[in-house]
Amino acid sequence: MAEAIRVAIVGAESTGKTTLAAALAPRLARDTGLRVTWVPEVLRDWCHHLGRTPKAHEQAALVRAQHERIEESAARHDVVICDTTALMTAVYSRLVFTDRSLDERAVALHRRMSITLLTALDLPWVADGIQRDGPHVREPVDRLLREFLIGQRLPWALVAGAGQARVEAAVDALAPLLRPASGQGGLFTRLAGRNAEPAARRWRCENCDDPSCEHRLLGSRR
Numbered sequence: 001m002a003e004a005i006r007v008a009i010v011g012a013e014s015t016g017k018t019t020l021a022a023a024l025a026p027r028l029a030r031d032t033g034l035r036v037t038w039v040p041e042v043l044r045d046w047c048h049h050l051g052r053t054p055k056a057h058e059q060a061a062l063v064r065a066q067h068e069r070i071e072e073s074a075a076r077h078d079v080v081i082c083d084t085t086a087l088m089t090a091v092y093s094r095l096v097f098t099d100r101s102l103d104e105r106a107v108a109l110h111r112r113m114s115i116t117l118l119t120a121l122d123l124p125w126v127a128d129g130i131q132r133d134g135p136h137v138r139e140p141v142d143r144l145l146r147e148f149l150i151g152q153r154l155p156w157a158l159v160a161g162a163g164q165a166r167v168e169a170a171v172d173a174l175a176p177l178l179r180p181a182s183g184q185g186g187l188f189t190r191l192a193g194r195n196a197e198p199a200a201r202r203w204r205c206e207n208c209d210d211p212s213c214e215h216r217l218l219g220s221r222r
Contacts, residue, residue, distance in 0.1 A: 004074035005181060006112055007174060008085045009159075010145055011119030012138035014126050016166060018044070020119065020159065021083040023167050028079060028174070032182035038081035039073050042066045043089075056097040063089050063102060067109050078181060085110050091144045095137065107152050115177055116149060117170055118142075120160035 007024075009017045021038040029036035042065045047053055054062060063086040073080045090106035093099040110116070121142055125135035149156045157173035159166055 002078070002181070004077055005079045005114045005177060006070065006074060006082060007079065008082045008087070008110065008113040008116040009119065010084055010088050010116060012121060012141040012145075014123065014135075014138070015119035015121060016123050017041075017119050018083050020117070020166055020170060021081045024170050025079075025081045027167060027171065028081075028178065031171075032079075032178055034078035034178070034182055035076070036079040036081065037073050037077045039066075039069045039083060041083045042069065043084070056093065056099055059089050059093050059097075059099070059102060060105075063106060063109065067112075070112075079178070082113065085113060087116075087145065087148055091141055091148070094144060095140060107148065107154075110148075110154065111152075113154070115174065116154055116156035117159045117173060118145060118149065118156055119166075120158055122160050123162065 009021050009024075011017050018041065021040075025036045025038040028034065042062055043054070046062060046065075066082075066084065066089070067086060070080060070082050070085070086102070086106035086109040090100075090102040093102050121138055125138065148154070159169045159173060161169050
């Protein structure tokens with residue numbers, strides 16, 4: 001069995017990570033014929049079970065638990081959609097506890113990801129119990145995630161748009177990676193041209209990997 005393709009979904013709170021993961025997995029399974037699953041966020045289950053957010057000394061255990069789930073799924077599937085990774089824990093450890101001790105381990109684990117989808121800040125903030133701090137933390141989280149992704153030269157793509165448009169943006173970003181694995185036509189045939197355009201995926205400014213895409217797209221919504 002070939003190594004599973006691991007797709008990380010990261011982003012600030014209330015940017016649709018869980019909704020995207022849940023919609024993307026069945027869509028890719030249908031369109032590619034591959035065995036696709038998605039791994040929910042451990043933190044969400046943790047907070048629901050204990051009725052509180054984790055303390056600083058509990059963050060490392062969340063990192064281990066999240067990636068144990070990912071690797072267990074990768075052993076049985078061709079594609080694993082990951083609703084967050086250790087990178088998110090490292091970012092919040094920095095912001096909430098001023099703790100960088102998880103950075104090195106988080107980056108090492110995140111390198112197992114084949115690609116990262118960063119969810120854009122173009123969705124309205126919505127409260128979700130104790131797990132969300134407020135709209136004021138979204139830009140700092142987004143900024144730190146970009147610092148990690150760019151600074152560590154991790155492959156990533158921005159995903160924007162509401163509802164089905166967000167799913168389609170994710171499919172577009174993943175198509176070049178999944179076409180060789182699926183060996184199918186259809187959806188991926190029409191996206192084949194993107195495989196020949198690696199320059200469009202290079203980072204070219206301090207804010208995104210493709211300014212002509214992100215700045216125009218998000219600017220049109222302001």
